[in-house]
Amino acid sequence: MKESFKAVLCVNNVAVELNPFVEDFLSRTVCAAVSSLKGAEDIQSLELYLERDNLNIIVNDHDIPITPFPQDIITNTIIGLVSSLKGMGKIDNLKISVQEQ
Numbered sequence: 616m617k618e619s620f621k622a623v624l625c626v627n628n629v630a631v632e633l634n635p636f637v638e639d640f641l642s643r644t645v646c647a648a649v650s651s652l653k654g655a656e657d658i659q660s661l662e663l664y665l666e667r668d669n670l671n672i673i674v675n676d677h678d679i680p681i682t683p684f685p686q687d688i689i690t691n692t693i694i695g696l697v698s699s700l701k702g703m704g705k706i707d708n709l710k711i712s713v714q715e716q
Contacts, residue, residue, distance in 0.1 A: 617640045619716040620646060624696060625637060626709045637700065648689045655679050659715045665690060666708040 620642035624631040632642065645663060649655050655674040662673040670686050672679040681689070698706060 621714045621716050623712040624697065624709065625711075626655075626703065627705075627707050629693065631700065635696075641711065645693065645711055645713055648692055649674060649679070652679050652681060652685060658713070661713040663689075663693070663695060663711040663713075665710075683707075 620639070622633065622638045622642035622645070624633060624641060646658050646661060648670060649661060649663070649672055650658055651673070654677065655661075655672070657675070661675075662671075664671040668690070670690050672681060672689075690714050693709070693711070694706060697703060699707060
């Protein structure tokens with residue numbers, strides 16, 4: 616895994632401020648989960664969009680197809696992580712952008 620990533624999180628179309636620990640933890644968790652998918656081995660940029668039960672993942676400007684089982688695992692992991700953040704209410708949609716630094 617790369618040394619350093621920059622992460623941006625938006626929940627319900629609102630940017631969420633991340634302290635350095637949370638930013639690093641979020642970016643590493645998302646990259647680790649996604650890198651196990653075929654076609655997502657060498658992540659330089661990642662966009663993850665989640666709305667209800669619909670998960671879209673783009674790695675290095677390529678859509679990554681995802682079957683139901685890994686979709687459920689990634690969705691539940693991300694929702695669990697983000698919902699644990701201070702002040703987080705109901706999550707209707709979220710976007711996570713990760714860039715290699």
